[in-house]
Amino acid sequence: xxxxxxxxxxxxxxxxxxxxxxxxxxxxxxxxxxxxxxxxxxxxxxxxxxxxxxxxxxxxxxxxxxxxxxxxxxxxxxxxxxxxxxxxxxxxxxxxxxxxxxxxxxxxxxxxxxxxxxxxxxxxxxxxxxxxxxxxxxxxxxxxxxxxxxxxxxxxxxxxxxxxxxxxxxxxxxxxxxxxxxxxxxxxxxxxxxxxxxxxxxxxxxxxxxxxxxxxxxxxxxxxxxxxxxxxxxxxxxxxxxxxxxxxxxxxxxxxxxxxxxxxxxxxxxxxxxxxxxxxxxxxxxxxxxxxxxxxxxxxxxxxxxxxxxxxxxxxxxxxxxxxxxxxxxxxxxxxxxxxxxxxxxxxxxxxxxxxxxxxx
Amino acid sequence: xxxxxxxxxxxxxxxxxxxxxxxxxxxxxxxxxxxxxxxxxxxxxxxxxxxxxxxxxxxxxxxxxxxxxxxxxxxxxxxxxxxxxxxxxxxxxxxxxxxxxxxxxxxxxxxxxxxxxxxxxxxxxxxxxxxxxxxxxxxxxxxxxxxxxxxxxxxxxxxxxxxxxxxxxxxxxxxxxxxxxxxxxxxxxxxxxxxxxxxxxxxxxxxxxxxxxxxxxxxxxxxxxxxxxxxxxxxxxxxxxxxxxxxxxxxxxxxxxxxxxxxxxxxxxxxxxxxxxxxxxxxxxxxxxxxxxxxxxx
Numbered sequence: 062x063x064x065x066x067x068x069x070x071x072x073x074x075x076x077x078x079x080x081x082x083x084x085x086x087x088x089x090x091x092x093x094x095x096x097x098x099x100x101x102x103x104x105x106x107x108x109x110x111x112x113x114x115x116x117x118x119x120x121x122x123x124x125x126x127x128x129x130x131x132x133x134x135x136x137x138x139x140x141x142x143x144x145x146x147x148x149x150x151x152x153x154x155x156x157x158x159x160x161x162x163x164x165x166x167x168x169x170x171x172x173x174x175x176x177x178x179x180x181x182x183x184x185x186x187x188x189x190x191x192x193x194x195x196x197x198x199x200x201x202x203x204x205x206x207x208x209x210x211x212x213x214x215x216x217x218x219x220x221x222x223x224x225x226x227x228x229x230x231x232x233x234x235x236x237x238x239x240x241x242x243x244x245x246x247x248x249x250x251x252x253x254x255x256x257x258x259x260x261x262x263x264x265x266x267x268x269x270x271x272x273x274x275x276x277x278x279x280x281x282x283x284x285x286x287x288x289x290x291x292x293x294x295x296x297x298x299x300x301x302x303x304x305x306x307x308x309x310x311x312x313x314x315x316x317x318x319x320x321x322x323x324x325x326x327x328x329x330x331x332x333x334x335x336x337x338x339x340x341x342x343x344x345x346x347x348x349x350x351x352x353x354x355x356x357x358x359x360x361x362x363x364x365x366x367x368x369x370x371x372x373x374x375x376x377x378x379x380x381x382x383x384x385x386x387x388x389x390x391x392x393x394x395x396x397x398x399x400x401x402x403x404x405x406x407x408x409x410x411x412x413x414x415x416x417x418x419x420x421x422x
Numbered sequence: 423x424x425x426x427x428x429x430x431x432x433x434x435x436x437x438x439x440x441x442x443x444x445x446x447x448x449x450x451x452x453x454x455x456x457x458x459x460x461x462x463x464x465x466x467x468x469x470x471x472x473x474x475x476x477x478x479x480x481x482x483x484x485x486x487x488x489x490x491x492x493x494x495x496x497x498x499x500x501x502x503x504x505x506x507x508x509x510x511x512x513x514x515x516x517x518x519x520x521x522x523x524x525x526x527x528x529x530x531x532x533x534x535x536x537x538x539x540x541x542x543x544x545x546x547x548x549x550x551x552x553x554x555x556x557x558x559x560x561x562x563x564x565x566x567x568x569x570x571x572x573x574x575x576x577x578x579x580x581x582x583x584x585x586x587x588x589x590x591x592x593x594x595x596x597x598x599x600x601x602x603x604x605x606x607x608x609x610x611x612x613x614x615x616x617x618x619x620x621x622x623x624x625x626x627x628x629x630x631x632x633x634x635x636x637x638x639x640x641x642x643x644x645x646x647x648x649x650x651x652x653x654x655x656x657x658x659x660x661x662x663x664x665x666x667x668x669x670x671x672x673x674x675x676x677x678x679x680x681x682x683x684x685x686x687x688x689x690x691x692x693x694x695x696x697x698x699x700x701x702x703x704x705x706x707x708x709x710x711x712x713x714x715x716x717x718x719x720x
Contacts, residue, residue, distance in 0.1 A: 118618055138621040151619040155637045164633070165623035216624065 064130075065220055065252045066092040066115060071124030073110050073276075084110040085276045088124070092254060094219075097246050099255045101263040102273035103299070108256045111273075112222050115254065117141045129219060139168075143220040144213035149229060150205045152197035158208050159184075159193045165216035183211040186245065203234045210245065220252040227262065239266055260300045264288060272296050292333070293421050297347045304348045304389050313338045318419060320346055324384030325363040328412065332419035345420045350378065350392035352416035355402070361409025365389055370401050377401060381408065450697075457690035465684045475687035479695060497675070497692075504672040505699065507586065507661075508654035511593040512601075515650045516643060518594070519601035523642070526602075527609035538606065541599050549596060553663045556592050557583060560664075584666035592660040597653065601646035608642025641711070648707050652700050672696050 071088040074081050085107045092098045100108040113119045114126060117138035126133055133141055144165065152161050162183050166176040184190045187207040197205055206226060213221055223242075227235045243266050246253045257263055263270050264284045272280045272287060272295075280292040291297035298305065308320040311327035318338055319327035330346055338344060358364060365381035372395075379391040379402070391410065393399075402408055460470040479497055484490035526537040544552060559565045560582040567579040582588055616638065620630040636643075658673035665671070670678075672692065679689030 116622060118621075138618070139624045139626060143622075145619070145622045147615055147619060149615065151613065151615040153616060153619070153634060155640075164620070164625075168620075168624040168626075168629060168633075212623070 064091050065094045065096075065128070066090070066254075067125075067127040067130075069125050071111075071114070071126060072122045073107070073114065073119060074122045083276050085114075088278060090271060090278065090281070092252065094252055095250055096268040097243070097253045097255065097266055099257060099263040099267040099270045100273060101257055101260060101270050101299075103258055106273040107276040108258075108273050109224055112145075112224055112254060112256045115220075116143055116145050116222050142218050143222055144216060144218040145222045145224065146209050146213045146226045148224045148226065150197075150209040150226075152205055152208055152212070154197055157194050157196060158189060158200070161197065161208055162211045162215050164212065169216060179215055183215045186214070186248070187211045187241075202230055203238065206230065206238060207241075210242075214245070214249060214251070218251065220254060221246075223253060223255045225256055225258070227257070228259075235262075242266060264300070272299065274299075290331075290333075290418070291347070291420065294345055294347075297418075297420060302350050302390065302392075304350060306346050306348065306383075306387055306389070307343055308346050310338045310340050310342045310344060313340055320344070320417065320419070322363045322383075323387070325361070328362055328417055330417040330419050331415050333421055336419065336421060338419065347418050347420060348389075348412060348416050350390045351376075352413040353389075353391045353410045354413075355379075355391070355393065356409045356411040358407070358409040360411060362412050363410050365408055365410060367402050367404050367406045367408055369404060379408075381410075453690045453693050457687055457694055459687050461685045461687055463684075465680075465686060467686050472687075475685070475691040478688055479691050500670050500672060500675045501695065503586070503669070504655050507589055507593065507671065508651050508657075510590055511597060511654045512647050512650045514590065514594040515598050515601035516647065519598060519605050519646060522598075523602050523605035523609055526606050527612070534610075538603075541602050544596070545599060549659050550663070552596065553592055553660055556588075556595060557663055560588060560591070583664065584668050586665075586669055588664040589657075589661050589669060589671070592664040593654050593657060596660060597650040600649040600653070604645040604649065605639060605642040608639040608645075612638050644707055644710060648703065651703055655699060655703075656696060 068088055068090040071085060071090075072083070073085040074083050076082055088111060100111060102108045110119060114121055115128070117133065117136060117140070121134060128141060128143065138145075153164065156164070159180055163176045163180045166179055171179075180193075181190075184193055187210055189204065189207050189211065192200060192204060192208075197208065200208065206229075209226070226242075227238050230238060239262060242253070242255075255263075255266065264287075267284055269281065269283055270287050271278045274295055280287060280296045282290075287296065287300055291300060291303075294305065297303050308322065311319045311321040313319075318330050318332045320330045322328050332338065363383065365383050367379055368382055369380040371378040371380065374395070376392050376394045379393060381389040381391060383389055389410075456467050457475050458471055458473065459467040460472050460474065462468045478494060480494055481491050482494040482496075484492070522541070526534055526541070529537060557564075561567075562579040562581070562583065564583075566582070567576070570576045571579070612635065616634055617630055620634040621627075625633060655671075656673050657671055658677060661669060661671040661674055665674075672695075676689050676692045676696070679685045679692065683689070
């Protein structure tokens with residue numbers, strides 16, 4: 062694979078002096094050709110600013126941005142081989158679906174016949190053939206979304222930038238569009254850079270994810286890496302549900318780290334490379350709710366008291382309290398023949414191998 | 423019970439109906455009837471029905487041989503000049519109004535009322551005073567000629583006053599706010615993300631303006647054009663003060679017939695003509711608007 066975008070030392074500051082706002086600080090990032098890349102983070106983390114800089118709507122304060130090996134600083138959006146799907150679609154209300162989709166090609170000065178052929182192809186691609194002559198105001202949100210996608214794909218950009226394109230859709234439609242987007246990305250082979258604050262969306266669709274907060278990239282990796290080996294407390298908390306525990310280090314040596322678990326003994330824990338831990342030091346450790354299961358008390362890694370059960374359909378969340386008072390949530394997949402324990406019961410828990418992870422703070 | 427309530431509702435609209443009948447339709451009807459009567463000796467009308475006034479709007483008889491009929495080119499010239507000057511005024515207002523409205527619409531929201539306030543100040547000043555101010559500026563020994571002379575740009579004063587140019591200048595100045603305000607209203611609602619989308623799809627600045635911004639603010643242009651054209655074609659004060667007696671518009675011709683001319687039926691017929699032109703402009707406007715918004719809106 063070759064690099065589609067190379068970003069180094071990229072910063073963006075809005076305003077000046079004391080009121081200056083550092084939207085992005087020192088971003089280093091490489092996006093490969095043909096990958097589905099997601100910028101994930103809470104609102105205000107700088108992900109949209111980064112996307113707008115790639116598109117050309119904002120110019121960087123410092124740093125370099127190369128698209129396909131070419132420095133693009135100073136070039137406007139109309140001089141970059143990228144197209145954007147806007148958060149609220151930004152379809153031209155005075156044009157038909159057909160004219161909207163053909164707009165980019167028309168501006169590029171392509172022959173009329175070529176524009177018509179490409180528009181037909183795009184209409185088929187997003188399954189909107191029947192709506193070609195409608196105005197955007199006569200379309201539902203999902204249909205407008207498809208038109209916005211077709212419009213951005215029609216000029217065959219090297220890269221498609223998507224700014225929270227699914228946030229305005231209801232849940233069911235959003236799920237549909239997620240697989241639709243993934244299908245389009247695979248069919249067209251175009252690099253997708255996707256911005257979202259929805260961690261589930263990011264996990265299901267992306268090849269790689271950059272988790273951002275406060276203008277910085279905290280972790281860069283595949284969905285598996287991000288979910289299973291979060292680099293710090295923010296990433297662990299932002300991606301998926303997690304139990305965050307404060308535990309003391311029981312031993313630290315060549316064969317790994319063990320943590321003292323209240324009411325149990327010492328449990329082996331995974332810890333990031335390069336982190337030196339002292340015995341007795343209190344560290345932050347995380348366990349995913351689905352990586353613990355109930356077991357007989359005799360075989361338990363740790364014990365806890367059940368406070369409450371919350372039913373979610375496919376699974377049930379057990380809200381537990383550990384011996385030292387820390388909360389712990391366990392997610393159990395529902396099976397017809399199982400009986401939920403009652404509040405007040407003392408339960409034994411067993412953790413999956415590698416489930417307990419020490420985090421850098 | 424039901425019918426009583428219905429009756430009450432009808433009564434509630436009575437004031438509006440009275441205003442509509444007495445203040446709008448009534449006078450119009452009188453004007454229409456007068457246009458088919460004979461002029462009275464000392465002004466007013468004699469109740470003798472005739473089509474003479476309407477005949478004289480378009481045609482004239484030879485003074486010595488009444489059977490020789492020719493076009494009344496004096497009246498038709500005034501009619502044409504009124505339409506032409508008003509169209510020019512509308513175009514000038516649109517050309518000047520667009521950048522002005524764009525400037526205001528792109529200021530931070532907190533500053534916009536200030537700029538709008540500046541635009542509307544002339545509204546609160548008497549039109550006569552404003553028009554005489556322009557007269558003072560462009561007359562032979564006026565501000566503009568004095569300034570140009572002082573700069574050495576001219577050797578003899580420019581004859582600006584009492585020309586079509588003077589009327590255009592005055593009307594464009596008087597009616598400009600009527601174009602700026604609806605344009606501003608349309609631009610304020612403009613979604614600037616659409617402009618970004620156009621840039622993103624390879625449009626240059628000029629093409630984004632032409633393909634996205636102008637179509638989107640078109641309703642503002644249409645509303646502004648109507649608001650400028652209708653009062654412009656009926657102008658009286660501006661052509662009177664800046665055109666002198668030399669360059670007349672429809673409003674002055676009508677006033678002349680009701681005044682010195684003492685030909686009320688002709689004045690009435692010309693007034694109806696004015697109404698017809700204005701109505702035609704409005705119908706054209708409504709057609710364009712309904713074509714724009716054809717089909718259901720979601």
